[in-house]
Amino acid sequence: MAEYYYSKIHPKKFALWLGLGSIIMMFAGLTSAYIVRQAAGDWVFYKIPEVFTYSTIVIVLSSLMMILSIRAAKQGNKSLHRLGLLGTILFGFVFTLLQFRGWDQLTEIGVRLTGNPSGSFLYLISGIHLAHLLGGILVLLIVFIKSLIKKDPVKEILETSNPDRFLGLELASTYWHFVGVLWIYLFCFFYYNTI
Template sequence: MERELKYLDIVEQPISMHPKKFALWLFLVTVVMIFAALTSAYIVRQAEGNWLEYELPEIFWITSGIVVLSSVFLHWAYISAKKDNLLNLRIGMVMTVILGIAFLVGQWYSWVALVDRDVFFVGNPAGSFLYVFTGLHAAHLISGVIFLIIVLISTFRLKVHSQAMNTMEMATTYWHFLGGLWIYLFMFLLLNH
């Protein structure tokens, strides 16, 4: 009888996840599907010919470094929050927000560099795809920066600490995802342009 009760205790425990985290993961899956479809369409369209050959702007290397560095600062902030080191948490969040904004500025300058190389949104599909990739990623990144600013404000209101990590965990997941997505897109473009 005791053995059956232990089995029932194990079976009846539901697997739980915070509803907001679950919604975030569903959203991330949809973003993956969108970019998978776009990169597949890129490959298919490129194979048809009439494809503009151009060099990627060098600033893509810089923005890639910026996004990786921002993830390092955010991870440092996350670890600091778990240890209740509020000063390091705030410093890490401020640096992450600054680097996120720097990435967006870098993306703008990459578009300027593309125009200087006669790569436009309208015209050849090669340019159109590049602007769609970078523009769609930038739109998600803007939402990520807004999310980071909300978390940053929460750190100053003492709402992020070792006992209240939900928002911090969600922001960290989203930001690391966006960083990984950018690295994927950059590598994809390096290998397929």
């Protein structure tokens, strides 16, 4: 009999899901502002740079690495777990670089932050998304460093009976997948709204 009688899902996981809901609301606010503003006319259309397609592929790869890593951890394969984490983080960095490259390309084709709101919105929304992603990288780094630390073997055996021993990892991965899916949504949104 647990004290938290009605808990089917760990409260922290639940809180994270709620938090994701709140991030969704933020981007819903931003993208609906985009649509409302676009409908008002005086809107400059342009084509979204190709780099953003690549960054979308990279973020998908990164999520796959995360899945690999978490599966390895659950099977007890520590080195693969670490390797997966490292891959996830590296792809995360690659994504970041690609986003910067994307902004450069936007500037090259004449779409600037300070110009027509159509461009400003793209910079701003992808920028806020990147800020969320960098937060995710920070969390992954912490998880990664933790995975490197050697544990007391006795404690480790005791740990195996704890159903929540992967909680931190699971939280991090949920967030990471979310940020990835969020980007895919944003990419599609921009893709269909900028042609």
